[in-house]
Amino acid sequence: xxxxxxxxxxxxxxxxxxxxxxxxxxxxxxxxxxxxxxxxxxxxxxxxxxxxxxxxxxxxxxxxxxxxxxxxxxxxxxxxxxxxxxxxxxxxxxxxxxxxxxxxxxxxxxxxxxxxxxxxxxxxxxxxxxxxxxxxxxxxxxxxxxxxxxxxxxxxxxxxxxxxxxxxxxxxxxxxxxxxxxxxxxxxxxxxxxxxxxxxxxxxx
Amino acid sequence: xxxxxxxxxxxxxxxxxxxxxxxxxxxxxxxxxxxxxxxxxxxxxxxxxxxxxxxxxxxxxxxxxxxxxxxxxxxxxxxxxxxxxxxxxxxxxxxxxxxxxxxxxxxxxxxxxxxxxxxxxxxxxxxxxxxxxxxxxxxxxxxxxxxxxxxxxxxxxxxxxxxxxxxxxxxxxxxxxxxxxxxxxxxxxxxxxxxxxxxxxxxxxxxxxxxxxxxxxxxxxxxxxxxxxxxxxxxxxxxxxxxxxxxxxxxxxxxxxxxxxxxxxxxxxxxxxxxxxxxxxxxxxxxxxxxxxxxxxxxxxxxxxxxxxxxxxxxxxxxxxxxxxxxxxxxxxxxxxxxxxxxxxxxxxxxxxxxxxxxxxxxxxxxxxxxxxxxxxxxxxxxxxxxxxxxxxxxxxxxxxxxxxxxxxxxxxxxxxxxxxxxxxxxxxxxxxxxxxxxxxxxxxxxxxxxxxxxxxxxxxxxxxxxxxxxxxxxx
Numbered sequence: 001x002x003x004x005x006x007x008x009x010x011x012x013x014x015x016x017x018x019x020x021x022x023x024x025x026x027x028x029x030x031x032x033x034x035x036x037x038x039x040x041x042x043x044x045x046x047x048x049x050x051x052x053x054x055x056x057x058x059x060x061x062x063x064x065x066x067x068x069x070x071x072x073x074x075x076x077x078x079x080x081x082x083x084x085x086x087x088x089x090x091x092x093x094x095x096x097x098x099x100x101x102x103x104x105x106x107x108x109x110x111x112x113x114x115x116x117x118x119x120x121x122x123x124x125x126x127x128x129x130x131x132x133x134x135x136x137x138x139x140x141x142x143x144x145x146x147x148x149x150x151x152x153x154x155x156x157x158x159x160x161x162x163x164x165x166x167x168x169x170x171x172x173x174x175x176x177x178x179x180x181x182x183x184x185x186x187x188x189x190x191x192x193x194x195x196x197x198x199x200x201x202x203x204x205x
Numbered sequence: 206x207x208x209x210x211x212x213x214x215x216x217x218x219x220x221x222x223x224x225x226x227x228x229x230x231x232x233x234x235x236x237x238x239x240x241x242x243x244x245x246x247x248x249x250x251x252x253x254x255x256x257x258x259x260x261x262x263x264x265x266x267x268x269x270x271x272x273x274x275x276x277x278x279x280x281x282x283x284x285x286x287x288x289x290x291x292x293x294x295x296x297x298x299x300x301x302x303x304x305x306x307x308x309x310x311x312x313x314x315x316x317x318x319x320x321x322x323x324x325x326x327x328x329x330x331x332x333x334x335x336x337x338x339x340x341x342x343x344x345x346x347x348x349x350x351x352x353x354x355x356x357x358x359x360x361x362x363x364x365x366x367x368x369x370x371x372x373x374x375x376x377x378x379x380x381x382x383x384x385x386x387x388x389x390x391x392x393x394x395x396x397x398x399x400x401x402x403x404x405x406x407x408x409x410x411x412x413x414x415x416x417x418x419x420x421x422x423x424x425x426x427x428x429x430x431x432x433x434x435x436x437x438x439x440x441x442x443x444x445x446x447x448x449x450x451x452x453x454x455x456x457x458x459x460x461x462x463x464x465x466x467x468x469x470x471x472x473x474x475x476x477x478x479x480x481x482x483x484x485x486x487x488x489x490x491x492x493x494x495x496x497x498x499x500x501x502x503x504x505x506x507x508x509x510x511x512x513x514x515x516x517x518x519x520x521x522x523x524x525x526x527x528x529x530x531x532x533x534x535x536x537x538x539x540x541x542x543x544x545x546x547x548x549x550x551x552x553x554x555x556x557x558x559x560x561x562x563x564x565x566x567x568x569x570x571x572x573x574x575x576x577x578x579x580x581x582x583x584x585x586x587x588x589x590x591x592x593x594x595x596x597x598x599x600x601x602x603x604x605x606x607x608x609x610x611x612x613x614x615x616x617x618x619x620x621x622x623x624x625x626x627x628x629x630x631x632x633x634x635x636x637x638x639x640x641x642x643x644x645x646x647x648x649x650x651x652x653x654x655x656x657x658x659x660x661x662x663x664x665x666x667x668x669x670x671x672x673x674x675x676x677x678x679x680x681x
Contacts, residue, residue, distance in 0.1 A: 021639045023637070024639060085341055112358065164233065179370060
């Protein structure tokens with residue numbers, strides 16, 4: 001069951017580069033177990049370490065800087081999470097402690113994976129993100145109830161998110177459990193569909 | 206009302222809203238029926254494992270298929286099980302999950318084994334008008350058959366397995382109309398590299414891209430698959446090509462194709478799956494391919510690509526482009542021709558089917574690859590490999606100096622274990638040139654299978670038509 005997301009306050013770590021792909025977020029080499037946990041040390045491995053095998057930290061990488069080591073918010077560039085569908089990338093981010101990512105755009109599969117894991121992906125215009133980046137490492141508050149990002153009382157940014165996704169995140173919903181409540185409804189639809197497209201339901205070889 | 210093919214498929218799969226008395230917090234997000242689910246060991250095993258742990262069962266196991274492709278050893282004879290140290294756990298977990306849940310598994314020794322997006326069409330598992338998901342981002346490849354096929358993560362896979370549905374906001378529709386006379390030297394791969402370079406890696410912005418027009422109609426199914434495969438690198442949600450006589454001819458009599466009366470019924474439905482004349486698209490793009498050239502990537506995103514005879518563009522101040530140049534070791538204004546390569550790879554769900562191998566072989570025939578170049582060819586499936594061997598293509602590849610592998614995803618991406626040398630410059634028929642994708646510090650240059658073959662012979666990045674005279678038909 002994903003953790004519910006209401007509001008967090010944290011420094012926002014700037015990773016302001018376009019097209020950061022999921023191979024970078026979670027190199028395939030780091031996916032060693034059939035598991036959703038045990039991934040946080042592999043997060044951004046090729047950037048985070050001078051020697052990934054020996055885990056020698058790269059002091060220049062943003063998450064290795066003292067101000068950002070505990071960051072729960074990531075500021076990112078266009079098309080963040082593009083590339084491979086590997087949900088391991090989101091599991092690693094969540095396990096590390098990232099709870100929200102703010103970017104001008106996201107890879108669509110990555111975005112969907114975030115929602116399923118209680119990680120809030122926020123789409124914000126580049127200009128607003130630049131303002132947030134200038135503000136760091138001072139803490140930023142992200143409030144999903146009010147859909148506001150605040151630097152302080154005077155400086156706030158509103159963001160939009162689909163009502164359904166907002167609900168899922170606010171309540172830490174188990175998606176399968178919800179849908180199963182409508183099992184009979186789905187069965188009815190399948191019956192109608194089978195009459196219309198019978199060949200889809202017959203598995204012949 | 207004029208409908209797109211996406212509209213037609215969507216309307217058949219969107220469930221009506223559930224009864225009001227169900228306090229399901231799903232608001233207005235549509236629920237879509239999922240016809241087929243394809244799993245592989247890398248990201249599918251975890252989904253099955255989670256279902257087992259939660260005591261959940263699969264709604265229609267007969268509509269779920271599994272293959273081993275991502276980390277299987279592809280070295281000749283498969284001396285190991287996995288090419289990744291410790292990777293057997295993924296293979297064992299998929300086997301266990303498939304067995305526990307009663308799923309059809311094309312295991313490593315199966316005659317039907319191969320890369321998901323190569324075998325699904327071979328077996329006619331994908332068919333026009335179906336919704337099909339897989340925890341793999343190149344699932345869009347299968348849209349070439351007029352199916353709505355897209356990549357998802359493991360969690361959404363679990364949801365689809367248990368409920369046979371997914372929540373999905375309907376993506377907008379984009380059309381890319383390809384027209385003009387496609388130059389002989391230009392392949393589907395080159396067209397996509399051009400499109401992504403022109404409009405960016407996020408150019409398709411989560412839309413379903415319909416490829417249409419006379420150039421698409423003239424393409425065979427394999428070329429259409431290459432177009433659709435690269436759509437995700439274009440930022441698309443997925444890709445679609447309306448089925449036609451070529452699609453039906455491909456599917457007929459294949460393993461899972463409808464037979465007899467079912468075939469007639471299916472065909473009648475499939476013939477309705479086209480975008481109406483007046484259908485409107487959120488983005489409608491016409492591309493004249495007549496002036497296009499073979500392409501090659503110069504950076505660390507598929508959007509960093511140029512015609513082989515054009516220089517690396519001037520890099521503006523954009524930090525990621527500078528970083529890409531530094532990583533790959535190229536400079537603004539540099540001529541990509543004559544950039545020496547260390548390795549060449551033909552394989553992947555993008556370009557590893559029979560036509561790719563035939564065309565690459567026609568360039569390699571009677572020639573040898575340059576000294577010092579390590580070259581590998583990985584057919585996309587056991588069936589492709591066997592068909593290629595029947596025509597003697599394997600002998601041509603091997604005589605030229607290529608290693609001829611078993612089927613799998615192989616060196617498309619690095620997982621530890623066997624790979625090209627760290628820091629190598631590789632010309633590759635794959636789909637991603639991200640930093641470190643093919644191995645530590647490895648510099649990947651994306652191209653068509655034909656360009657990979659020509660470059661392997663030349664020893665530097667080279668379009669097939671530019672091979673120098675002295676490489677002509679040397680006696681092997």
